Amino acid sequence: MRADAQRNYDKIVEVARQVFRERGYDASLDDIAKLAGVGPGTLYRHFPKRENLLDAVMQSWVDKVNDTADKALTYEGSDRDLLVNWFVDYVGLISQHKGGPAKLTSAMGNPDSPIMTKCQALSRANGKVIDRLREDGALRDEVDTIQVCRLVGGIATVADQSELDTAAVRPMLEVVADGLLK
Protein backbone atom coordinates (compact mmCIF):
# COMPACT_ATOMS: atom_id res chain seq x y z
CA MET A 1 0.00 0.00 0.00
CA ARG A 2 1.23 3.48 -0.82
CA ALA A 3 2.26 5.60 2.13
CA ASP A 4 -0.48 8.19 1.67
CA ALA A 5 -3.06 5.43 1.37
CA GLN A 6 -1.84 3.88 4.60
CA ARG A 7 -2.03 7.25 6.36
CA ASN A 8 -5.61 7.80 5.24
CA TYR A 9 -6.61 4.26 6.12
CA ASP A 10 -5.27 4.65 9.63
CA LYS A 11 -6.82 8.07 10.10
CA ILE A 12 -10.24 6.83 8.99
CA VAL A 13 -10.14 3.88 11.36
CA GLU A 14 -9.01 6.09 14.23
CA VAL A 15 -11.83 8.57 13.64
CA ALA A 16 -14.38 5.82 13.08
CA ARG A 17 -13.49 4.14 16.33
CA GLN A 18 -14.24 7.32 18.22
CA VAL A 19 -17.37 8.23 16.26
CA PHE A 20 -18.86 4.73 16.51
CA ARG A 21 -18.33 4.83 20.24
CA GLU A 22 -19.90 8.26 20.61
CA ARG A 23 -22.78 8.07 18.16
CA GLY A 24 -23.29 4.34 17.73
CA TYR A 25 -22.90 2.05 14.81
CA ASP A 26 -25.31 4.05 12.65
CA ALA A 27 -23.14 7.15 12.42
CA SER A 28 -22.88 8.73 8.97
CA LEU A 29 -19.93 7.47 6.97
CA ASP A 30 -19.62 10.71 5.01
CA ASP A 31 -19.28 12.43 8.36
CA ILE A 32 -16.49 10.10 9.36
CA ALA A 33 -14.76 10.77 6.05
CA LYS A 34 -15.07 14.50 6.61
CA LEU A 35 -13.72 14.25 10.15
CA ALA A 36 -10.83 12.17 8.88
CA GLY A 37 -10.09 14.85 6.29
CA VAL A 38 -10.70 12.64 3.26
CA GLY A 39 -13.39 12.49 0.58
CA PRO A 40 -16.17 9.94 0.72
CA GLY A 41 -14.66 8.21 -2.30
CA THR A 42 -11.54 7.41 -0.32
CA LEU A 43 -13.47 5.98 2.57
CA TYR A 44 -15.61 3.79 0.33
CA ARG A 45 -12.59 2.56 -1.63
CA HIS A 46 -10.94 1.33 1.54
CA PHE A 47 -14.18 0.08 3.10
CA PRO A 48 -16.78 -0.88 0.49
CA LYS A 49 -19.32 -1.85 3.15
CA ARG A 50 -19.98 -0.37 6.55
CA GLU A 51 -19.04 -3.67 8.09
CA ASN A 52 -15.57 -3.58 6.58
CA LEU A 53 -14.92 -0.40 8.51
CA LEU A 54 -16.38 -1.93 11.62
CA ASP A 55 -14.09 -4.88 11.15
CA ALA A 56 -11.02 -2.66 10.99
CA VAL A 57 -12.16 -0.70 14.01
CA MET A 58 -12.45 -3.89 16.00
CA GLN A 59 -9.00 -5.20 15.11
CA SER A 60 -7.41 -4.11 18.38
CA TRP A 61 -10.30 -5.52 20.30
CA VAL A 62 -9.56 -9.14 19.40
CA ASP A 63 -6.62 -9.36 21.79
CA LYS A 64 -8.76 -8.08 24.60
CA VAL A 65 -11.36 -10.77 23.95
CA ASN A 66 -8.74 -13.45 24.33
CA ASP A 67 -7.20 -11.99 27.43
CA THR A 68 -10.59 -11.68 29.07
CA ALA A 69 -11.41 -15.31 28.42
CA ASP A 70 -8.04 -16.41 29.80
CA LYS A 71 -8.57 -14.33 32.88
CA ALA A 72 -12.06 -15.75 33.37
CA LEU A 73 -10.56 -19.24 33.46
CA THR A 74 -8.33 -18.38 36.41
CA TYR A 75 -11.37 -17.79 38.59
CA GLU A 76 -11.29 -19.90 41.75
CA GLY A 77 -14.95 -20.02 42.78
CA SER A 78 -17.85 -22.19 41.64
CA ASP A 79 -18.50 -23.21 38.05
CA ARG A 80 -21.70 -21.21 38.06
CA ASP A 81 -19.95 -18.03 39.16
CA LEU A 82 -17.19 -18.58 36.66
CA LEU A 83 -19.73 -18.90 33.88
CA VAL A 84 -21.86 -15.95 34.97
CA ASN A 85 -18.82 -13.72 35.37
CA TRP A 86 -17.62 -14.68 31.92
CA PHE A 87 -21.04 -13.92 30.49
CA VAL A 88 -20.99 -10.49 32.09
CA ASP A 89 -17.56 -9.88 30.57
CA TYR A 90 -18.72 -11.20 27.22
CA VAL A 91 -21.67 -8.84 27.20
CA GLY A 92 -19.34 -5.98 28.04
CA LEU A 93 -16.97 -6.89 25.22
CA ILE A 94 -19.61 -6.92 22.52
CA SER A 95 -21.39 -3.84 23.86
CA GLN A 96 -18.62 -1.35 23.17
CA HIS A 97 -20.89 0.70 20.94
CA LYS A 98 -24.60 0.87 20.30
CA GLY A 99 -25.72 -1.69 17.75
CA GLY A 100 -22.62 -3.82 18.29
CA PRO A 101 -24.26 -6.78 20.03
CA ALA A 102 -26.83 -7.17 17.25
CA LYS A 103 -24.19 -6.92 14.53
CA LEU A 104 -21.78 -9.36 16.11
CA THR A 105 -24.36 -11.88 17.17
CA SER A 106 -26.24 -11.98 13.91
CA ALA A 107 -23.00 -12.33 11.94
CA MET A 108 -22.13 -15.33 14.07
CA GLY A 109 -22.33 -18.44 11.97
CA ASN A 110 -22.49 -16.54 8.70
CA PRO A 111 -19.22 -17.48 6.97
CA ASP A 112 -19.19 -14.60 4.48
CA SER A 113 -19.81 -11.72 6.81
CA PRO A 114 -17.13 -9.02 6.63
CA ILE A 115 -16.69 -9.25 10.40
CA MET A 116 -16.35 -13.00 10.30
CA THR A 117 -12.85 -12.99 11.81
CA LYS A 118 -14.14 -11.01 14.78
CA CYS A 119 -16.93 -13.47 15.32
CA GLN A 120 -14.46 -16.31 15.22
CA ALA A 121 -12.32 -14.64 17.87
CA LEU A 122 -15.40 -14.21 19.99
CA SER A 123 -16.56 -17.73 19.41
CA ARG A 124 -13.10 -19.12 20.18
CA ALA A 125 -12.91 -17.17 23.42
CA ASN A 126 -16.32 -18.40 24.43
CA GLY A 127 -15.37 -21.91 23.38
CA LYS A 128 -12.41 -21.87 25.74
CA VAL A 129 -14.67 -21.26 28.71
CA ILE A 130 -17.29 -23.75 27.56
CA ASP A 131 -14.70 -26.46 26.89
CA ARG A 132 -13.19 -26.03 30.30
CA LEU A 133 -16.57 -26.43 31.96
CA ARG A 134 -17.34 -29.41 29.81
CA GLU A 135 -14.08 -31.05 30.85
CA ASP A 136 -15.13 -30.51 34.45
CA GLY A 137 -18.34 -32.32 33.61
CA ALA A 138 -20.33 -29.29 34.69
CA LEU A 139 -22.27 -28.80 31.47
CA ARG A 140 -25.25 -30.55 30.00
CA ASP A 141 -24.30 -32.66 27.03
CA GLU A 142 -26.16 -30.97 24.21
CA VAL A 143 -24.63 -27.55 24.84
CA ASP A 144 -22.67 -26.15 21.90
CA THR A 145 -20.54 -23.04 21.65
CA ILE A 146 -22.39 -21.14 18.98
CA GLN A 147 -25.65 -21.67 20.80
CA VAL A 148 -24.16 -20.12 23.90
CA CYS A 149 -22.85 -17.19 21.86
CA ARG A 150 -26.34 -16.64 20.52
CA LEU A 151 -28.06 -16.92 23.86
CA VAL A 152 -25.74 -14.46 25.53
CA GLY A 153 -25.62 -12.30 22.41
CA GLY A 154 -29.41 -12.16 22.44
CA ILE A 155 -29.42 -10.84 25.96
CA ALA A 156 -26.73 -8.32 25.09
CA THR A 157 -28.77 -7.19 22.10
CA VAL A 158 -31.87 -6.62 24.18
CA ALA A 159 -29.86 -4.86 26.87
CA ASP A 160 -28.25 -2.64 24.26
CA GLN A 161 -31.51 -1.71 22.60
CA SER A 162 -33.43 -1.19 25.85
CA GLU A 163 -30.47 0.47 27.54
CA LEU A 164 -30.52 -1.89 30.49
CA ASP A 165 -27.80 -1.71 33.12
CA THR A 166 -25.72 -4.56 34.53
CA ALA A 167 -28.08 -4.98 37.45
CA ALA A 168 -30.88 -5.92 35.06
CA VAL A 169 -28.69 -8.03 32.80
CA ARG A 170 -26.98 -10.22 35.35
CA PRO A 171 -30.12 -12.08 36.49
CA MET A 172 -30.89 -12.94 32.88
CA LEU A 173 -27.40 -14.27 32.39
CA GLU A 174 -27.86 -16.33 35.53
CA VAL A 175 -30.96 -17.93 34.07
CA VAL A 176 -29.04 -18.94 30.98
CA ALA A 177 -26.13 -20.20 33.03
CA ASP A 178 -28.46 -22.31 35.17
CA GLY A 179 -30.06 -23.70 32.06
CA LEU A 180 -26.69 -24.72 30.68
CA LEU A 181 -25.17 -26.25 33.79
CA LYS A 182 -26.03 -29.67 35.11
Next chain:
Amino acid sequence: MRADAQRNYDKIVEVARQVFRERGYDASLDDIAKLAGVGPGTLYRHFPKRENLLDAVMQSWVDKVNDTADKALTYEGSDRDLLVNWFVDYVGLISQHKGGPAKLTSAMGNPDSPIMTKCQALSRANGKVIDRLREDGALRDEVDTIQVCRLVGGIATVADQSELDTAAVRPMLEVVADGLLK
Protein backbone atom coordinates in the same frame (compact mmCIF):
# COMPACT_ATOMS: atom_id res chain seq x y z
CA MET B 1 -63.03 11.13 11.47
CA ARG B 2 -64.21 12.10 7.99
CA ALA B 3 -65.27 9.25 5.74
CA ASP B 4 -62.50 9.79 3.18
CA ALA B 5 -59.92 9.95 5.96
CA GLN B 6 -61.15 6.66 7.34
CA ARG B 7 -60.97 5.06 3.94
CA ASN B 8 -57.39 6.18 3.45
CA TYR B 9 -56.41 5.14 6.95
CA ASP B 10 -57.75 1.65 6.40
CA LYS B 11 -56.16 1.32 2.99
CA ILE B 12 -52.75 2.38 4.29
CA VAL B 13 -52.89 -0.13 7.14
CA GLU B 14 -53.99 -2.89 4.80
CA VAL B 15 -51.15 -2.20 2.37
CA ALA B 16 -48.62 -1.75 5.16
CA ARG B 17 -49.52 -5.09 6.71
CA GLN B 18 -48.73 -6.83 3.46
CA VAL B 19 -45.60 -4.83 2.65
CA PHE B 20 -44.14 -5.22 6.13
CA ARG B 21 -44.66 -8.93 5.89
CA GLU B 22 -43.07 -9.16 2.44
CA ARG B 23 -40.20 -6.71 2.74
CA GLY B 24 -39.70 -6.45 6.49
CA TYR B 25 -40.12 -3.63 8.91
CA ASP B 26 -37.69 -1.37 7.03
CA ALA B 27 -39.84 -1.03 3.92
CA SER B 28 -40.08 2.48 2.46
CA LEU B 29 -43.05 4.42 3.79
CA ASP B 30 -43.34 6.53 0.65
CA ASP B 31 -43.66 3.26 -1.23
CA ILE B 32 -46.46 2.13 1.03
CA ALA B 33 -48.18 5.46 0.49
CA LYS B 34 -47.86 5.08 -3.26
CA LEU B 35 -49.21 1.53 -3.18
CA ALA B 36 -52.13 2.71 -1.06
CA GLY B 37 -52.82 5.42 -3.63
CA VAL B 38 -52.23 8.36 -1.29
CA GLY B 39 -49.56 11.04 -1.00
CA PRO B 40 -46.79 10.77 1.56
CA GLY B 41 -48.32 13.70 3.42
CA THR B 42 -51.44 11.68 4.09
CA LEU B 43 -49.53 8.73 5.41
CA TYR B 44 -47.40 10.87 7.70
CA ARG B 45 -50.42 12.78 9.00
CA HIS B 46 -52.09 9.56 10.10
CA PHE B 47 -48.86 7.97 11.29
CA PRO B 48 -46.26 10.53 12.38
CA LYS B 49 -43.74 7.84 13.24
CA ARG B 50 -43.09 4.50 11.63
CA GLU B 51 -44.03 2.84 14.87
CA ASN B 52 -47.50 4.34 14.83
CA LEU B 53 -48.14 2.56 11.57
CA LEU B 54 -46.69 -0.63 12.99
CA ASP B 55 -49.01 -0.26 15.95
CA ALA B 56 -52.05 -0.01 13.70
CA VAL B 57 -50.90 -2.97 11.63
CA MET B 58 -50.61 -5.07 14.75
CA GLN B 59 -54.05 -4.24 16.09
CA SER B 60 -55.63 -7.47 14.88
CA TRP B 61 -52.74 -9.43 16.22
CA VAL B 62 -53.50 -8.68 19.86
CA ASP B 63 -56.41 -11.10 20.00
CA LYS B 64 -54.29 -13.85 18.60
CA VAL B 65 -51.70 -13.31 21.30
CA ASN B 66 -54.30 -13.81 23.99
CA ASP B 67 -55.83 -16.85 22.38
CA THR B 68 -52.46 -18.47 21.98
CA ALA B 69 -51.63 -17.97 25.66
CA ASP B 70 -54.98 -19.42 26.71
CA LYS B 71 -54.48 -22.40 24.50
CA ALA B 72 -50.98 -22.93 25.88
CA LEU B 73 -52.47 -23.19 29.36
CA THR B 74 -54.70 -26.11 28.39
CA TYR B 75 -51.65 -28.26 27.68
CA GLU B 76 -51.74 -31.50 29.65
CA GLY B 77 -48.07 -32.51 29.71
CA SER B 78 -45.18 -31.48 31.94
CA ASP B 79 -44.54 -27.94 33.12
CA ARG B 80 -41.36 -27.86 31.12
CA ASP B 81 -43.07 -28.81 27.89
CA LEU B 82 -45.84 -26.34 28.56
CA LEU B 83 -43.31 -23.59 29.01
CA VAL B 84 -41.18 -24.54 26.01
CA ASN B 85 -44.22 -24.83 23.76
CA TRP B 86 -45.42 -21.44 24.88
CA PHE B 87 -42.01 -19.97 24.17
CA VAL B 88 -42.06 -21.41 20.68
CA ASP B 89 -45.49 -19.87 20.13
CA TYR B 90 -44.31 -16.60 21.61
CA VAL B 91 -41.36 -16.44 19.24
CA GLY B 92 -43.70 -17.16 16.34
CA LEU B 93 -46.07 -14.40 17.39
CA ILE B 94 -43.43 -11.70 17.53
CA SER B 95 -41.63 -12.89 14.39
CA GLN B 96 -44.41 -12.09 11.95
CA HIS B 97 -42.15 -9.78 10.01
CA LYS B 98 -38.44 -9.13 9.85
CA GLY B 99 -37.32 -6.69 12.52
CA GLY B 100 -40.42 -7.33 14.62
CA PRO B 101 -38.78 -9.19 17.50
CA ALA B 102 -36.21 -6.43 18.02
CA LYS B 103 -38.85 -3.68 17.89
CA LEU B 104 -41.27 -5.38 20.23
CA THR B 105 -38.70 -6.55 22.71
CA SER B 106 -36.82 -3.29 22.94
CA ALA B 107 -40.06 -1.34 23.39
CA MET B 108 -40.93 -3.61 26.29
CA GLY B 109 -40.73 -1.65 29.50
CA ASN B 110 -40.57 1.70 27.75
CA PRO B 111 -43.86 3.38 28.76
CA ASP B 112 -43.91 5.97 25.99
CA SER B 113 -43.27 3.79 23.00
CA PRO B 114 -45.95 4.08 20.30
CA ILE B 115 -46.38 0.30 20.37
CA MET B 116 -46.74 0.24 24.14
CA THR B 117 -50.22 -1.28 24.06
CA LYS B 118 -48.93 -4.15 21.94
CA CYS B 119 -46.13 -4.79 24.39
CA GLN B 120 -48.59 -4.81 27.22
CA ALA B 121 -50.74 -7.40 25.46
CA LEU B 122 -47.65 -9.50 24.92
CA SER B 123 -46.51 -9.06 28.48
CA ARG B 124 -49.95 -9.91 29.83
CA ALA B 125 -50.14 -13.06 27.75
CA ASN B 126 -46.73 -14.13 28.92
CA GLY B 127 -47.69 -13.21 32.48
CA LYS B 128 -50.63 -15.59 32.33
CA VAL B 129 -48.37 -18.52 31.60
CA ILE B 130 -45.75 -17.48 34.12
CA ASP B 131 -48.32 -16.92 36.86
CA ARG B 132 -49.85 -20.30 36.29
CA LEU B 133 -46.47 -21.98 36.61
CA ARG B 134 -45.69 -19.96 39.68
CA GLU B 135 -48.95 -21.09 41.29
CA ASP B 136 -47.93 -24.66 40.57
CA GLY B 137 -44.70 -23.89 42.42
CA ALA B 138 -42.73 -24.84 39.35
CA LEU B 139 -40.76 -21.61 38.98
CA ARG B 140 -37.77 -20.22 40.79
CA ASP B 141 -38.74 -17.35 43.03
CA GLU B 142 -36.88 -14.44 41.47
CA VAL B 143 -38.40 -14.89 38.01
CA ASP B 144 -40.38 -11.92 36.78
CA THR B 145 -42.50 -11.54 33.68
CA ILE B 146 -40.65 -8.79 31.91
CA GLN B 147 -37.39 -10.62 32.33
CA VAL B 148 -38.88 -13.65 30.67
CA CYS B 149 -40.19 -11.48 27.83
CA ARG B 150 -36.71 -10.11 27.34
CA LEU B 151 -34.99 -13.48 27.47
CA VAL B 152 -37.31 -15.03 24.94
CA GLY B 153 -37.41 -11.81 22.91
CA GLY B 154 -33.62 -11.84 22.78
CA ILE B 155 -33.62 -15.31 21.30
CA ALA B 156 -36.31 -14.33 18.83
CA THR B 157 -34.27 -11.28 17.83
CA VAL B 158 -31.17 -13.33 17.16
CA ALA B 159 -33.18 -15.93 15.30
CA ASP B 160 -34.79 -13.23 13.19
CA GLN B 161 -31.52 -11.53 12.34
CA SER B 162 -29.61 -14.77 11.68
CA GLU B 163 -32.58 -16.37 9.94
CA LEU B 164 -32.52 -19.44 12.16
CA ASP B 165 -35.22 -22.06 11.87
CA THR B 166 -37.31 -23.59 14.63
CA ALA B 167 -34.95 -26.53 14.93
CA ALA B 168 -32.16 -24.15 15.97
CA VAL B 169 -34.36 -22.00 18.19
CA ARG B 170 -36.06 -24.67 20.25
CA PRO B 171 -32.92 -25.88 22.07
CA MET B 172 -32.16 -22.31 23.09
CA LEU B 173 -35.65 -21.87 24.44
CA GLU B 174 -35.18 -25.10 26.36
CA VAL B 175 -32.08 -23.72 28.01
CA VAL B 176 -34.00 -20.67 29.17
CA ALA B 177 -36.92 -22.79 30.34
CA ASP B 178 -34.60 -25.01 32.34
CA GLY B 179 -32.98 -21.95 33.88
CA LEU B 180 -36.37 -20.64 34.95
CA LEU B 181 -37.87 -23.82 36.35
CA LYS B 182 -37.02 -25.28 39.72
Next chain:
DNA sequence: CAACCATACGGAGACAGTCTCCGTTTAGCA
Protein backbone atom coordinates in the same frame (compact mmCIF):
# COMPACT_ATOMS: atom_id res chain seq x y z
C1' DC C 1 -79.75 22.91 -2.32
C1' DA C 2 -76.32 26.21 -1.99
C1' DA C 3 -72.78 28.15 0.49
C1' DC C 4 -69.37 27.59 3.79
C1' DC C 5 -65.41 25.96 6.29
C1' DA C 6 -63.03 22.66 8.97
C1' DT C 7 -60.90 18.73 7.68
C1' DA C 8 -58.14 16.18 4.80
C1' DC C 9 -55.54 15.59 0.60
C1' DG C 10 -51.14 15.15 -2.08
C1' DG C 11 -47.15 16.39 -4.27
C1' DA C 12 -43.17 19.42 -4.65
C1' DG C 13 -39.17 19.82 -2.46
C1' DA C 14 -35.84 20.31 1.64
C1' DC C 15 -32.82 17.39 3.90
C1' DA C 16 -29.78 13.48 5.03
C1' DG C 17 -27.31 9.42 4.04
C1' DT C 18 -25.19 6.12 0.70
C1' DC C 19 -22.30 5.29 -2.86
C1' DT C 20 -20.05 6.05 -7.67
C1' DC C 21 -17.72 8.04 -11.37
C1' DC C 22 -14.07 10.27 -13.25
C1' DG C 23 -10.90 14.16 -13.83
C1' DT C 24 -6.91 15.45 -11.03
C1' DT C 25 -3.00 14.70 -8.08
C1' DT C 26 0.91 12.35 -6.26
C1' DA C 27 4.14 8.69 -4.46
C1' DG C 28 7.63 5.99 -5.76
C1' DC C 29 10.53 4.20 -9.12
C1' DA C 30 13.76 4.13 -13.16
Next chain:
DNA sequence: TGCTAAACGGAGACTGTCTCCGTATGGTTG
Protein backbone atom coordinates in the same frame (compact mmCIF):
# COMPACT_ATOMS: atom_id res chain seq x y z
C1' DT D 1 13.64 14.50 -13.68
C1' DG D 2 10.04 12.35 -15.82
C1' DC D 3 6.70 8.71 -15.98
C1' DT D 4 2.89 5.90 -14.50
C1' DA D 5 0.16 3.22 -11.59
C1' DA D 6 -2.08 4.18 -7.50
C1' DA D 7 -4.80 6.98 -4.87
C1' DC D 8 -7.47 11.05 -4.10
C1' DG D 9 -11.81 13.73 -3.50
C1' DG D 10 -15.81 16.02 -4.62
C1' DA D 11 -19.80 16.60 -7.61
C1' DG D 12 -23.85 14.48 -8.06
C1' DA D 13 -27.17 10.43 -8.74
C1' DC D 14 -30.13 7.94 -6.01
C1' DT D 15 -33.11 6.61 -2.13
C1' DG D 16 -35.73 7.37 1.83
C1' DT D 17 -37.78 10.62 5.41
C1' DC D 18 -40.69 14.12 6.43
C1' DT D 19 -42.97 18.99 5.89
C1' DC D 20 -45.34 22.73 4.05
C1' DC D 21 -48.95 24.72 1.92
C1' DG D 22 -52.12 25.46 -1.96
C1' DT D 23 -56.11 22.70 -3.32
C1' DA D 24 -60.11 19.79 -2.87
C1' DT D 25 -64.04 17.97 -0.47
C1' DG D 26 -67.25 15.93 3.17
C1' DG D 27 -70.63 17.32 6.06
C1' DT D 28 -73.29 20.81 8.21
C1' DT D 29 -76.24 24.71 8.45
C1' DG D 30 -79.58 28.27 6.97
